[in-house]
Amino acid sequence: MIITRFAPSPTGHLHIGGARTALFSYLYAKHCKGKFFLRMEDTDQERSKPEFAESIIQDLKWLGIVWDNDVIPYQSQRLTIYQKYLDELKENNFAYEKEGAYFLKGHEALEDFIIFKSSGMPTFHFAVVIDDHEMGVNTIIRGVDHLTNTDKHRHLYKCLGLPIPEYYHIPLIVDENSKPLSKRRNDSNMDYYRENHFFPEAVFNYFARLGWGYQNQEIFSKEELIELFDVKKTSKNPARFDPRKLSWVNIQYLKIASPDKIKIYGYQNINMLIKLSEKENTKKLLLNELQQKAISLQELNDMCRPFIDNKELDTTLFNEYGEFISAIIPDVIELVKNIASWSIDEINTDVHKFMDEKSLGMKEMAMPLRVILTGQKKSLDLNSILFYLGKDEVIDRLNRAKEFV
């Protein structure tokens, strides 16, 4: 059985590169019907912080990466285990002490290297090998920055007489200048995407496609990725992180997101509209239409506002249309009153008839009305605005606009 793992060191938040390594390891394990484990490598006592471990755990959960081990091993708590293996190496004359630290003897192509620090902590090289063995990890997916460490790790396995795992080194993620993504960039950490309300499925999807592809497909569910992903088919060259494409993927998920999926983000206007839509089917259609135009939950929230609330309409844009309001609005009110059946088609027909009579073009008609009715310039098409607002509400808002001038 394939067993992979993700072993971050809790010295910072979960980085994009780490997230993708975790994702690949998870996906590959599940693809092979194997297991995926999580472990914390906190042998650097100076820089490791419990809050970072917690943050990494939260980000992984958010992404939808689930590990199969019930307890997450922390290397700092496993000293006696490492000690045992160190004793074995000492007994077999593979390791020796120097200035309070322990070194492993290398070979022709490998210099002696330190495995136990004088502080009493194992080094990364030692702990990683012991832990992977103890946890049964047989497939290691990690960044190419570990490539040259592999010689040391293999040698360690040999000295210990343990089976050597399969290694896959995945390329780094780089920025627009092909340089490694700086950890200082705010968008290079996972918590940025969580806090900015990206859909985790979208981020998951985007990272899976960064270094891997399947035919002409762009959008994959987690299940599809598990089915299709194979680490052996991943690209070998560095992948450039493209926030614009991530955004595009996120928009694709926004378009199809169910009310339940959106609700949890707690946006006031959206949630109000969802609440209304539970009783009223047209509101459901409205929400869906708005989702097709919005590019983020924040924007969707703005776009929902005119449709749930008629007391606090934003009137700041009204000034631009003062002339229109005093000249046309009274007639528009009559027009709306006379629309017999409140359907998109009927609204469309009557509005056009009206414009013909008044010799008005859509350009002169639609934007002023849109602003008067919604307070916004970006919204649905005019017919839909009228339709979803409802006859009474439209008339009400037109009357109020009249008073505004």
Place this chain on the structure above:
RNA sequence: GGCCCCAUCGUCUAACGGUUAGGACGUUGCCCUCUCAAGGCAGAAAUACGGGUUCGAUUCCCGUUGGGGCCGCCA
């Protein structure tokens, strides 16, 4: 510098050794049109270079160039 890894449109990627080298993001133009970081359509855009192997190379081999990584009592 030493050791190692990599190389398809600007970017992410497809292509059992035989394809008009495909898709997506971005970009350009057009359409829709009343708004748009929405939608539709169309276009420009790539096999780094040089040698082999082969009837045939994006694909296999070698070299060059270019990019990257590692060379910590960090992980």
